[in-house]
Amino acid sequence: MDCKDCQKLVSAAVDNQLNKETFESFEEHVDGCSACRAEYELESITKSAVRTRVKMVPTPGVLLQRIAERLDQETALADDDRKRWWSDLLRWPVLRPTIAFSAAFVAVLLILNRSAGSNVIEQSLENYRAVVNGEMKPEETSGSPEILKRFFTGKTEFQVLVPEMKDCRLLGGLLGEYSGAPVAHVVYMHDTEVIYICQVCWETVLEGEALNLSSKAKDELQRTGWYSETRPDGYTVVLWTKGNTLCSAVAMMSEADLIACLTSANSAESTEW
Ligand SMILES: [Zn+2]
Structure with a gap:
């Protein structure tokens, strides 16, 4: 044979x-x-x-770890190669079973999206889990904010923010929508922790139809520009607004650590952050 x-x-x-x-x-x-x-x-x-029906994801974020490792090589790669390595990644043995499941998860996620309502905080938490489990995958994988910004340009009515945060590495992003409202997803890694940032149109949230927030969160955002909470299961959500963009960051980190990462971008040149 x-x-x-x-x-x-x-x-x-x-x-x-x-x-x-x-x-x-x-x-x-x-x-x-x-x-x-x-x-x-x-x-x-x-x-x-x-x-x-065992999920072959030994540790949270294994997919993202792989992306991070591959991004080390990115600077040497041309645009086409970068797209190709993402598909190469999907062929890695340990990831195959996860991918076999993703079709089933798409249906589940659609239902979850609906039942979670369109509360930005709940939705961000769902998305964070989907990203960590590899069910939601970046469309554009890049460690370069410029490349990612270019990817989002012209696709949303709000400006998508891709800050360079201290000790955090950018992994990539994708564009989605809830009830017709565009949503930008940006993913970073801080050590071994994933930081996921959901970005939506602040005006749309204030209207409260396609997307909404509790009045507590909304009030605090309007008063101070920031809102944060840590869930009993250890997830921290931090929300802030910048122009017409509402960002909602989720990580398995303390409030202090997550806010330190997010505000580290402030001190840099950043006029846009
Ligand atoms: Zn053979």
Whole structure:
């Protein structure tokens, strides 16, 4: 059996659908060929994960860690290569099962989006979890604020902010919407913690139809420009406004640490932050 024949049989072998004779020659080839063996093992892992419905995300943020590692190489890459490495990333063995699940999650997320209402804080928390679990993936992966700003340019009626924050690395972003209102998602990493920033049109939130906030949060934002709370499960949400942009940052960090990261951008040149 050659590699080509062997790889055609991988899926059937994992599913136990080969007759004894074919399986023996399959096994014989796989024993002596590391490339086909890798393919066979990968397929077994993927299928057993799907079967047992075990999510193969050993630690939160593993996908984002990988992005961070890959971003180290980014400066050397041209635009096309950058797009390609994102798709390469999806082929990494440990990530395959997660991706097998994402189709199912899309349906779940749509329902969650609706049932969470359009409260910006609740929505940000949902999104944070989706990002950490790899269910929500960046459309543009870049460590460069300029590239990400260019990605968002002209797509929203509010200005999307992509600050350079101290000790934080930018990973990427994507554009979405709730009930027709555009939402920009920007993702950073601080050490091993993910910082997710949801950005929406402040005017739309004040109107309160497509998006809303509790009156407590709204009042405090209008009074001071900031609002924050830490949930009993340890998630901190920090909201602030800048022009017509409402930002809502979520991280598994203390309020003090998250605010320190977010305000570290202030001290830099930043006229826009
Ligand atoms: Zn082979």
